[in-house]
Amino acid sequence: xxxxxxxTTIKKVASVAGVSTQTVSRVxxxxxxxxxxxxxxxxxxxxxxxxxxxxxARSLIHQRSYTLGVVTAGLKYIGPSCTLNGITAAAEEAGYxxxxxxxxxxxxxxxxxxxxxxxxxxVDGIIWAVQEVRGNRSWVNQLALDSDIPIxxxxxxxxxxxxxxxxxxxMGGCMAMSHLLDQGYRHIxxxxxxxxxxxxxxxxxxxxxxxxxxxxxxxxxxxxxxNWSSASGARAAEKxxxxxxxxxxxxxxxxxxxxxxxxxxxxxxLQIPQDIGIVGFDNIPESAFYWPxxxxxxxxxxxxxxxxxxxxIKIIESVRQGLTPISLKSITLEPTLVVxxxxxRLKA
Amino acid sequence: xxxxxxxTTIKKVASVAGVSTQTVSRVxxxxxxxxxxxxxxxxxxxxxxxxxxxxxARSLIHQRSYTLGVVTAGLKYIGPSCTLNGITAAAEEAGYxxxxxxxxxxxxxxxxxxxxxxxxxxVDGIIWAVQEVRGNRSWVNQLALDSDIPIxxxxxxxxxxxxxxxxxxxMGGCMAMSHLLDQGYRHIxxxxxxxxxxxxxxxxxxxxxxxxxxxxxxxxxxxxxxNWSSASGARAAEKxxxxxxxxxxxxxxxxxxxxxxxxxxxxxxLQIPQDIGIVGFDNIPESAFYWPxxxxxxxxxxxxxxxxxxxxIKIIESVRQGLTPISLKSITLEPTLVVxxxxxRLKA
DNA sequence: CTGAAAGCGCTAACAC
DNA sequence: GTGTTAGCGCTTTCAG
Numbered sequence: 001x002x003x004x005x006x007x008t009t010i011k012k013v014a015s016v017a018g019v020s021t022q023t024v025s026r027v028x029x030x031x032x033x034x035x036x037x038x039x040x041x042x043x044x045x046x047x048x049x050x051x052x053x054x055x056x057a058r059s060l061i062h063q064r065s066y067t068l069g070v071v072t073a074g075l076k077y078i079g080p081s082c083t084l085n086g087i088t089a090a091a092e093e094a095g096y097x098x099x100x101x102x103x104x105x106x107x108x109x110x111x112x113x114x115x116x117x118x119x120x121x122x123v124d125g126i127i128w129a130v131q132e133v134r135g136n137r138s139w140v141n142q143l144a145l146d147s148d149i150p151i152x153x154x155x156x157x158x159x160x161x162x163x164x165x166x167x168x169x170x171m172g173g174c175m176a177m178s179h180l181l182d183q184g185y186r187h188i189x190x191x192x193x194x195x196x197x198x199x200x201x202x203x204x205x206x207x208x209x210x211x212x213x214x215x216x217x218x219x220x221x222x223x224x225x226x227n228w229s230s231a232s233g234a235r236a237a238e239k240x241x242x243x244x245x246x247x248x249x250x251x252x253x254x255x256x257x258x259x260x261x262x263x264x265x266x267x268x269x270l271q272i273p274q275d276i277g278i279v280g281f282d283n284i285p286e287s288a289f290y291w292p293x294x295x296x297x298x299x300x301x302x303x304x305x306x307x308x309x310x311x312x313i314k315i316i317e318s319v320r321q322g323l324t325p326i327s328l329k330s331i332t333l334e335p336t337l338v339v340x341x342x343x344x345r346l347k348a
Numbered sequence: 349x350x351x352x353x354x355x356t357t358i359k360k361v362a363s364v365a366g367v368s369t370q371t372v373s374r375v376x377x378x379x380x381x382x383x384x385x386x387x388x389x390x391x392x393x394x395x396x397x398x399x400x401x402x403x404x405a406r407s408l409i410h411q412r413s414y415t416l417g418v419v420t421a422g423l424k425y426i427g428p429s430c431t432l433n434g435i436t437a438a439a440e441e442a443g444y445x446x447x448x449x450x451x452x453x454x455x456x457x458x459x460x461x462x463x464x465x466x467x468x469x470x471v472d473g474i475i476w477a478v479q480e481v482r483g484n485r486s487w488v489n490q491l492a493l494d495s496d497i498p499i500x501x502x503x504x505x506x507x508x509x510x511x512x513x514x515x516x517x518x519m520g521g522c523m524a525m526s527h528l529l530d531q532g533y534r535h536i537x538x539x540x541x542x543x544x545x546x547x548x549x550x551x552x553x554x555x556x557x558x559x560x561x562x563x564x565x566x567x568x569x570x571x572x573x574x575n576w577s578s579a580s581g582a583r584a585a586e587k588x589x590x591x592x593x594x595x596x597x598x599x600x601x602x603x604x605x606x607x608x609x610x611x612x613x614x615x616x617x618l619q620i621p622q623d624i625g626i627v628g629f630d631n632i633p634e635s636a637f638y639w640p641x642x643x644x645x646x647x648x649x650x651x652x653x654x655x656x657x658x659x660x661i662k663i664i665e666s667v668r669q670g671l672t673p674i675s676l677k678s679i680t681l682e683p684t685l686v687v688x689x690x691x692x693r694l695k696a
Numbered sequence: 697c698t699g700a701a702a703g704c705g706c707t708a709a710c711a712c
Numbered sequence: 713g714t715g716t717t718a719g720c721g722c723t724t725t726c727a728g
């Protein structure tokens with residue numbers, strides 16, 4: 001098994017076909033200037049030998065690898081992996097290969113080695129598909145700005161001269177809040193994500209702002225910080241029921257925590273949505289099958305990945321063509337609200 | 349932004365430091381035979397220029413890339429992405445880079461282009477992290493056997509002369525069944541995964557065999573095929589209640605479908621686990637927060653990925669060292685049962 | 697200790 | 713139409 005035969009090279013093909021490597025090169029690149037007879041012969045040899053041109057050698061010559069570096073974190077969670085799903089699909093479509101790196105932690109801050117390794121592999125562009133958490137964007141200004149390889153960042157506070165693709169978390173939170181208010185809920189608690197996450201802060205801000213705007217206002221006892229997990233959602237809900245005795249609904253910053261919260265509501269013998277309305281965030285596939293089915297904010301993480309790839313390639317192309325320095329911009333994707341039973345107190 | 353400056357090469361470093369490229373090469377490879385003075389100077393220049401050696405050029409020379417190809421499918425599902433999580437971690441640890449390909453469908457059968465592309469990138473080994481579905485392993489015997497690059501397959505029926513890492517799905521199903529029988533359930537229904545999946549068949553076989561062994565036997569009306577989704581689990585449960593009127597429990601082939609089934613049980617006003625016991629499979633993090641908490645079969649998909657990487661590298665190494673032809677073997681990981689409320693009828 | 701030459705697999709540019 | 717030369721960025725011999 002697995003004898004060390006080594007690679008079939010263009011040289012080998014050339015010698016077997018009795019031509020120069022050049023001619024073989026012309027054939028594999030579909031150049032016109034080869035006699036159809038020679039071409040046929042070479043193609044046969046290629047087939048026979050199972051020859052596959054080396055992408056590495058080509059990358060060296062062309063100064064272009066058609067390879068993108070993808071940096072992610074937390075693949076064991078469904079959000080990052082959906083985004084990666086979109087990235088692989090779009091990259092495939094565009095004919096780019098992907099080199100994947102996963103950070104050991106979301107808030108990893110020593111990113112230069114990762115970056116260097118991607119450079120070492122001659123990637124044409126980088127997609128930084130890690131959420132903004134704590135200080136994990138501090139390096140952006142230093143290192144990335146003077147890099148000459150295009151980088152597109154995902155899910156962070158937009159900045160000048162940086163290409164960012166993000167989902168409008170704030171808007172999502174606002175939609176959820178309007179809905180709860182529409183349903184007549186007035187004592188709306190909040191289970192936030194960990195507040196060193198930019199996304200968690202955005203979602204929470206929507207909750208606050210909506211309460212202010214509705215003339216209700218909020219108190220510190222009416223929210224609790226979670227860590228995205230169902231377990232933390234359950235704990236947070238328990239605490240919330242203690243602190244906020246006349247609470248009639250909860251905006252939960254993701255669906256997993258919402259599941260934990262729902263479990264607590266059941267344990268207390270309260271009815272959803274009559275006694276307590278629940279709205280989640282993310283629209284994970286399971287949320288439609290919670291008991292009761294969860295109202296939640298839907299956002300398309302798959303598409304986030306797709307758009308990021310497309311944007312990256314667009315920048316690569318324009319740099320290659322030496323076009324006028326591209327002005328880097330942010331792209332914001334808008335979420336939608338999915339209304340289900342968990343918040344539908346006023347039946348139509 | 350992004351001026352086309354081009355790469356800093358070893359040549360550049362050499363000329364700035366006033367030495368030959370050779371000497372620079374010695375420094376970046378930590379060779380001893382360089383005067384500490386020259387070394388220092390070169391290191392400074394490297395630092396200053398932000399020089400990063402080209403992994404591509406090195407791969408060409410060494411006939412070795414320290415790169416693994418990973419082929420996956422269904423990243424939007426939590427299983428495959430957990431496995432990928434384990435793969436990235438183990439690869440990082442071992443100093444290997446990863447080239448990622450995702451198949452458009454689980455049962456994609458035209459895999460030669462994928463394979464060829466990985467070859468083209470000089471990967472040292474391949475991890476085929478796609479579950480065995482329908483005919484998607486038919487190519488294995490032809491193409492892969494005479495490839496001289498090591499391939500490790502995940503989650504498939506073991507075969508001779510092929511390296512496979514898998515989880516013992518059958519055993520997992522058996523454990524779940526013993527537990528249900530221990531709890532006094534006798535009319536155990538089954539919601540299977542799609543039966544063109546090898547894993548689904550294994551889990552179902554455990555259900556059948558256990559019923560036979562217990563002297564209960566099974567009928568065609570006591571199981572329904574799902575497609576892994578919660579929606580299909582709900583539909584299957586409804587059907588099952590119609591077909592199998594004295595059913596007292598269900599072995600569900602994954603946790604998502606179990607969630608759907610639970611929703612139906614609630615809708616019928618039945619009690620879990622008193623009227624109906626439910627056992628799932630996979631132990632997704634949310635399952636502990638279902639209502640009631642789900643008894644399920646736990647298996648470590650993260651570890652599956654880790655082991656696959658380690659095994660791949662082991663094979664690569666022994667081929668390189670020209671050791672006696674390695675005998676390829678399967679590695680089976682054993683699952684565990686996590687007992688929670690959904691099946692605990694006999695309180696201790 | 698350091699450098700020059702050759703070559704990994706391939707292609708651009710130029711011959712013929 | 714086809715072959716030759718040079719070189720992408722690097723390392724391995726082998727000289728000095």
